[in-house]
Amino acid sequence: MSDEVKVSDAEALRFHAEGRPGKLAIAPTKPLDTARDLSLAYSPGVAAPCLEIFRDPNLVFDYTSRGNLVAIVSNGTAVLGLGNLGALGAKPVMEGK
Structure with a gap:
């Protein structure tokens, strides 16, 4: 018996596209609101x-x-059994790592 969760392609595409695209974001950890903040940063x-x-x-x-x-x-040449998808095609997998 497999532990693999079944998801549809449509569900996966929706998940990756809804809201802000991608799975990761970089946010400041310090205040950057004033000229003084920027001078410190x-x-x-x-x-x-x-x-x-x-x-x-x-x-x-x-x-x-x-x-x-x-x-x-x-370089995206061996992506999860999907083969050579190139660097851009592999990006969703890299974001998930």
């Missing part, structure tokens, strides 16, 4: 954490999203 405020990380590379986890990100890279 970028220049000149970004210099302080850059220099601290240069002095102690382990601080990258304290001052950046390094510990919360992962990259999935694929």
Whole structure:
């Protein structure tokens, strides 16, 4: 007996297209509403954490999203038994990983 859940193509397409397309989003973790916020997030405020990380590379986890990100890279040549779908055709699978 298979544990595989059955879904229709129409249901899957609707799931991926409804609302905001895709399965992932990147949202700010700090306020970015004012000029001061932007100065802290970028220049000149970004210099302080850059220099601290240069002095102690382990601080990258304290001052950046390094510990919360992962990259999935694929040329799309072998996608879930579907074959070579190319990089764009493989994107829904990569988002799900």
